[in-house]
Amino acid sequence: MSTGSPGPATPVPTPAGLAHTSVLALPKPHQSALTAVIVAAVLLLLLVLLLRHTIRKRGGWRRFRRRLGQEATLTRRAFGEPLRSYGRHRRGVRALGRQLSDPRKGLLVRRLLDAAATALADAPGAFPYAVRTAPGHAAVQIAARRPPEPPAPWEPGADSTPQGWELTFTDEDTLPETGARPAHRLRPLPVAVGMADDACVHLDLAAGPRVITVEGDTAARTRLLHALAAQLDRPGSGATVTVTEGVHPHFRGRRLETLLGEVEERSTMPVEEAGEPGRTATTVVVCAAPNPEQARRLGALAASGTVVCLTDGRSAGHSWALHVDGRGRVTAPELELDADSAPLSRAVAASVRSDLRRRRREATPPKVTAVPVRPEPREEPRRPRTESLQETEPLQEAPTETVPRVTTGSELLAEPAAATRERTTAASSGTTAD
Structure with a gap:
């Protein structure tokens, strides 16, 4: 058997060699990973070139950064507006709640209106119709072609109230004096309509045509109308409120036609029976969607000073119109009124x-609690004070008093002790006396 020459030895790859070979291996151009990287790099380069061209066309990097900052600011404000609106709403609820819950604040508003009306007595056709109150500050809006110069302590209105007067006070005693109200002028009926620049806005319903219509969004105007009627129905408002049918879904009021007949009959009575206008409670009629004939009759009664009318929706005739949008913003351009009525209902x-709660406290009699009577402490007898001995005086024994001996009856009957001893001694010795 012949053996051939051995061929070249084939090297066996080791694991280390395999690892070294795989690390140094480069991907081929036809592989998909390299193609994706090249395409992404080209697209990124094109995007950078396009962005640079656009920025240079728009005015350069400085203007681009300015616009980018403005957009970021607008975006931040848009996302933070709900939180700010909620904060304003809560502040408005607290401010209006403090204003309406304190009876002295209502008297303050009426006193401001009366003081402004007294100062405008010499100006024909001028009258105050709205008040803005803030802590220590008040602004009265005046209806006049040319408002006269304000007397002291009033000051001319600022930008917020160009057609009005302003007053700064620290105490209610510093308010201007009010004169006697004329007989033809009704008692002011101020009601809060909302907040404007952290100030409570009040509107006098007894001024002007005395017919006020609430228009706009259905839900918002219904809330505003109910809030105005509830304020007038509170004790001390000086008004008698009558709600007709159709105003509140859960309250079936009187028919407007019947009510108008009664009011017209009452207005024809003599002054002694019906009461002098401005001295008795003002009748306020709250109605919804009156027809043209009813609106005409309401306008005639309001012009005579018999009633003040609040209407849900539009009404024919001369009136003040309060427009409310879906967010509760109430505006009246002819009255220069712009306020937020959303927090008013709460x-x-x-x-x-x-x-x-105040009425319940007044109706409950105060509890009388018996005060327990404490016994007076008995005075203990004072002990005599002992004088302190001086150190220089020698100690002396106090003299003892001789107590006389008292002889009892048994001792008087007994024999003397000496005789008894002698007799005993003699007996023991055996001697006797002769």
Whole structure:
């Protein structure tokens, strides 16, 4: 058997060699990973070139950064607006709640209106119709072609109230004096309509045409109308409120036609029976969607000073119109009124609850608690003070008093002790006396 020459030895790859070979291996151009990287790099380069061209066309990097900052600011404000709106709403509820729950604040608003009306007595056709109150500050809006110069302590209105007067006070005693109200002028009926620049806005319903219509969004105007009627129905408002049918879904009021007949009959009575206008409670009629004939009759009664009318929706005739949008913003361009009425409903509800608690406290008699009478302490007899001995005086024994001996009856009957001893001694010795 012949053996051939051995061929070249085939090297066996080791694991270390395999690892070294795989690390140094490069991907081939036809592989998909390299193609994706090259395409992504090209697209990124094109995007950078396009962005640079656009920025240079828009005015350069400085203007681009400015616009980018503005967009970021607008975005931040848009996302933070709900939180700020909620904070404003809560502040408005608290401010209006404090204003409506304190009876002195209502008297303050009426006093401001009366003081402004007294100062405008010499100006024909001028009258105050709205008040803005803030802590220590008040602004009265005046209806006049040319408002006269304000007397002291009033000051001309600022930008917020160009057609009005302003007053700064630290105490209610510093308010201007009010004169006697004329007989033809009704008692002011101020109601809060909302907040404007952290100030409570009040509107006098007895000024002007005395017919106020609430228009706009259905839900918002219904809430505003109910809030105004609830304020007038509170004790001390000086008004008698009558709600007709169709105003509240859970309250079936009187028919407007019947009510108008009664009011017209009452207005024809003599002054002694019906009461002098401005001295008795003002009748307020709250109605919904009156027809043209009813609106005409309401306008005639309001012009004579018999009633003040609040209407849900539009009404024919001369009136003040309050427009409310879906967010509760109430505006009246002819009155220069722009306020937020969204927090008014909750504030009025809180004030009504406060009135109920106050009335309940007044109706409950005060509890009389018996005060226990404490016995007077007995005075103990004072002990005589002993004088302190001086150190220089020698100690002396106090003299003892001789107590006389008292002889009892048994001792008087007994023999003397000496005789008894002698007799005993003699007996023992055996001697006897002769």
